[in-house]
Amino acid sequence: MTERPYWLAAGTVGWGAIVFWKAAELPQFDQYAHVGPGFMPSAVGLGLVVLGLLLALQIYRGVPFEEQGAEDVGEDHKVNYMALGLAAAASALPMLTMKPLGFVITCTGCFVLVAAAFKSRRWHLDLVLGLGFSLLCWWLFRRLGVQLGGLLPMMGV
Incomplete structure (x- = not known):
């Protein structure tokens, strides 16, 4: 009898509950x-709980879980830890810089890090594009009445 990964369903339900x-x-x-x-966020949490319960039902019924092949991945594929680290840094950046640096600079940094994770080597262009998108988003949110703080909190702006 094969091992049934109930831990996967429990983790999904637990994460959704949190x-x-x-x-x-x-x-x-x-x-x-x-x-x-x-x-x-409540809808996402509820959805994760429901999906976790459905996953537990599939595991109980004996649905096999096997790695799915991808069309552009060879059998000897390796994890690119640099790209993974850059994407993780982009995810963590807002926790560290949102209050002191503000929305625009934080989002620009996230954009540059994610672009680098996807192997973009034109960081000057990524910086300009990230800054443009961040300024546009900040301005649009401001027009909608959502307060994201000042444009450059460090400088009092």
Whole structure:
């Protein structure tokens, strides 16, 4: 009898429960847009719980779990730890820099790191594009009434 990976279903349900629990602390509905900041994270958490339970049902029924082949990956494929590290750094960057540096600089840094993870070597262009997209997003959110802080908090702007 093959080993059944119930830990995978338990992890999915657990992760979804944590997301749902933390999202419940945020307002679910708002007077202005009728959708509060906690609505989408709550939906994602609930969706993960449901998917985890469906996965547990599949495991119970004996559905085999096998690695799926990809059309452009050879059998001897290796993990690119540099790209993985750059993407992880881009994910962690907002936790470290959002308050001191602000939305625009933080998002620009994330854009450059993710582009480098995808093997872009034109960091000058990535920097300009990231800055442009970040400024556009900051401006659009500002027009919608969402306060993302100042343009450059370090400089008091």
